[in-house]
Amino acid sequence: MSIWEYANPKKFMQTSAWALPWVTGLAVVTLVAGLIWGFFFTPDDFRMGSTVKIIYIHVPAAIMATGTWFMMLAASLVWLIRRHHVSVLAAKAAAPIGTTMTLIGLFTGAIWGQPMWGTWWAWDPRLTAFLILFLFYLGYIALWEAIEDPDTAADLTSVLCLVGSVFAVISRYAVLFWNQGLHQGSSLSLDQEEHVADVYAWPLWVSIIGFGLLFVSLVLIRTRTEIRKRRLRALEARERMA
Amino acid sequence: MTALLLRDLTLALRAGGGFGLSLAFFLIVTILVPFGVGPEGGTLGRIAPGILWVGALLACLLSLDRIFALDHEDGTLDLLATAPIPLETVTATKALAHWLTTGLPLTLAAPVLGVLLNLPVPGFFWLTLSLALGTPALSMIGAFGAALTVGLKRGGLLLSLLVLPLYIPTLIFGADCVRRGVEGLPTATPFLMLVGITLGSIAILPFAAAAAIRVNLR
Amino acid sequence: MVELGKYAGTVLAAYGVTVLLVLGLVALTLTKGARVKRALEAQEKRMSKNG
Numbered sequence: 001m002s003i004w005e006y007a008n009p010k011k012f013m014q015t016s017a018w019a020l021p022w023v024t025g026l027a028v029v030t031l032v033a034g035l036i037w038g039f040f041f042t043p044d045d046f047r048m049g050s051t052v053k054i055i056y057i058h059v060p061a062a063i064m065a066t067g068t069w070f071m072m073l074a075a076s077l078v079w080l081i082r083r084h085h086v087s088v089l090a091a092k093a094a095a096p097i098g099t100t101m102t103l104i105g106l107f108t109g110a111i112w113g114q115p116m117w118g119t120w121w122a123w124d125p126r127l128t129a130f131l132i133l134f135l136f137y138l139g140y141i142a143l144w145e146a147i148e149d150p151d152t153a154a155d156l157t158s159v160l161c162l163v164g165s166v167f168a169v170i171s172r173y174a175v176l177f178w179n180q181g182l183h184q185g186s187s188l189s190l191d192q193e194e195h196v197a198d199v200y201a202w203p204l205w206v207s208i209i210g211f212g213l214l215f216v217s218l219v220l221i222r223t224r225t226e227i228r229k230r231r232l233r234a235l236e237a238r239e240r241m242a
Numbered sequence: 243m244t245a246l247l248l249r250d251l252t253l254a255l256r257a258g259g260g261f262g263l264s265l266a267f268f269l270i271v272t273i274l275v276p277f278g279v280g281p282e283g284g285t286l287g288r289i290a291p292g293i294l295w296v297g298a299l300l301a302c303l304l305s306l307d308r309i310f311a312l313d314h315e316d317g318t319l320d321l322l323a324t325a326p327i328p329l330e331t332v333t334a335t336k337a338l339a340h341w342l343t344t345g346l347p348l349t350l351a352a353p354v355l356g357v358l359l360n361l362p363v364p365g366f367f368w369l370t371l372s373l374a375l376g377t378p379a380l381s382m383i384g385a386f387g388a389a390l391t392v393g394l395k396r397g398g399l400l401l402s403l404l405v406l407p408l409y410i411p412t413l414i415f416g417a418d419c420v421r422r423g424v425e426g427l428p429t430a431t432p433f434l435m436l437v438g439i440t441l442g443s444i445a446i447l448p449f450a451a452a453a454a455i456r457v458n459l460r
Numbered sequence: 461m462v463e464l465g466k467y468a469g470t471v472l473a474a475y476g477v478t479v480l481l482v483l484g485l486v487a488l489t490l491t492k493g494a495r496v497k498r499a500l501e502a503q504e505k506r507m508s509k510n511g
Contacts, residue, residue: 039475044465051467054474061478100485107481108474115470135407143390146400155457156390160404163386163450167408170439174411177431178418214482218489225493232500235507 009227012086016220024217031210038203045200054112056204060211061104065133068098068215072140073165076158085230086223088154091161092144093222097215099137105130128175136164150230243327243335250339253312264344265351268301272355283360290359291369291420297355298348298373299380299409305344306384307401309336310392310455319392323459329452334444337378337385337451345377361424368423372436376416379440382447383408389451393458412439 038056045052072091079088109127110120121127143160147153254261275293276286313319322332352373353366361369387405391397419432 035475049467050465050471053471057474057478096488097485100481104478104481107477111470111474111477115467132407132410135403139404139407142400142403146391146394146397152393152457152460156454159450159454159457160390163447164408166446167411170411171407171414174414174435177435178414218485221489221493225489225496228493228496228500232496232503235500235503239503239507 009086009231013224013227016224020217020220020224023213023220027210027213027217030206030213034203034206034208034210038200038207042199042203048116051112051115052200054108055200056207058105058108058112059204060208061101061108062130063208064211064215065098065101065105065130067212068094068101069133069136069165069168071219072098072161076161079154080158080162085154086227088158089226089230090219090223092154092157093226094215094219095137095141095144097218097222099134099141101211101215102130102134102137106134123179125172125175125179128179129172132171132175133168136168140164150233243331246322246327246332246335247339250336251342254308254339254343261343261347264301264305265347267304268297268348268351269355271297271300272358275359287360287362287424290356290361291365291424292417293359294352294356294361294369295373295376295413295417295420298352298377299413301348302344302377302380302384303402303405303409305340306388306405307391307398309340309385309388311388311397314392314458319455320459323455329455330448333385333389333451333455334382334448337382337444337448340385341378341381345373345381349373349377364426365420365424368420368429372416372419372433375433375440376412376436379412379436379443380409382440382443383412386447386451386454389454389458392455412436415439 035056039053042053044050072094075087075091075094078084079091106127109130113122114120140157140160143157144153147156272293275289275297279285279289310319313322323329325332349370352369356366356369384405387401387408390404391401394400415432415436419429419436422429422432
């Protein structure tokens with residue numbers, strides 16, 4: 001029994017059908033728990049007031065936005081090397097989720113930035129990097145949509161994902177060099193000096209896990225849809241041949 | 243390889259090859275900016291490095307889809323793919339031809355347009371140098387984007403969407419190099435980063451572009 | 461009800477935008493999934509009937 005058995009679409013459909021209710025249920029529970037804990041039962045920050053509550057959506061969304069791209073990168077590599085269709089379909093399924101997470105990060109950041117920094121938008125390195133990430137997601141999705149043959153599309157989007165990753169990382173450091181930021185340092189590093197206080201950190205961790213599970217659940221559903229779509233295409237083609 | 247390069251250059255220089263188009267586009271963009279921003283010399287001089295870099299980048303973008311599209315239409319690309327030279331060499335050569343017909347003329351034209359935008363004197367040297375060393379990266383990245391979209395009927399717009407995010411680091415370091423040059427700050431960091439991006443692109447992207455073309459010809 | 465103070469609008473707007481976007485994504489995922497599933501089932505039924 002190796003992990004590659006899950007690359008068989010049939011096996012994947014079976015396993016995901018079994019796992020989906022659990023993952024989805026757990027996602028809803030942790031998400032609701034984390035957000036309610038954060039929203040109702042944490043004190044206001046002495047400096048930021050109640051806006052500190054935005055952290056429970058802003059930070060998890062931002063983590064998922066970058067995490068999704070890394071997942072797509074890994075899935076694209078698996079496709080290019082081992083040619084498992086499920087892998088590349090999962091990458092395709094993940095892209096719109098990553099886009100949404102990036103948008104949430106940008107919007108909540110803008111709303112939060114307005115009272116805190118006095119501006120909706122600043123060309124702060126992290127904001128700029130996320131905007132660039134958003135463009136990368138758009139390009140990736142557009143390329144999928146534009147190509148008709150599914151295998152060609154899978155190959156080309158995977159190559160784009162690889163090259164895009166390299167340039168996304170370079171862009172990240174380029175904007176860091178280009179402008180100094182307004183953002184605080186890392187909110188969750190183990191270094192206690194710049195760490196957010198424990199009252200905020202615990203519900204934040206729960207929210208992050210909730211967002212992560214939500215992502216897994218959505219990816220499973222969307223990948224199942226993609227597999228069904230591919231099978232539908234194959235059946236239609238066979239019908240036309242007969 | 244030399245034959246391919248010469249062929250591409252001749253095709254580009256011949257009428258209808260679109261050789262002058264990107265230069266004319268660069269000229270028009272540069273002329274339009276003062277109409278939008280106002281004729282005040284100080285403001286223009288301050289934004290000149292950025293405007294010239296963005297203008298050169300857009301002008302470069304304009305001619306990208308010609309790199310492979312015409313050869314794909316008349317079947318030359320299939321012949322090149324089966325030719326005894328590796329496809330990686332073909333893509334690199336094509337990018338070089340694109341640079342010789344757009345990047346190089348843009349670099350040479352930029353100082354002249356810099357005069358129109360009131361670019362401060364120390365900027366001219368850095369503008370020319372950064373464009374000369376940065377535009378090869380633009381051509382190579384563009385060749386990769388063109389290779390991705392070569393099979394598509396209306397790939398032009400998609401090509402821009404794919405390529406522009408990839409252009410961001412080059413633009414940042416290139417324009418910053420000129421800006422620092424104008425202000426008399428040390429330019430070593432952005433300059434070296436710009437050269438690094440160019441060399442890295444030339445080293446890696448021919449392989450990615452060749453892979454994309456093989457997929458598209460399959 | 462929790463007291464949000466003078467930043468109530470800000471916090472609620474941030475949560476509202478997030479809920480809207482996430483719900484939109486979930487709705488899109490579910491409707492598309494259901495549509496494809498139905499189409500596939502119809503196709504499979506038709507093919508098993510005909511051949």
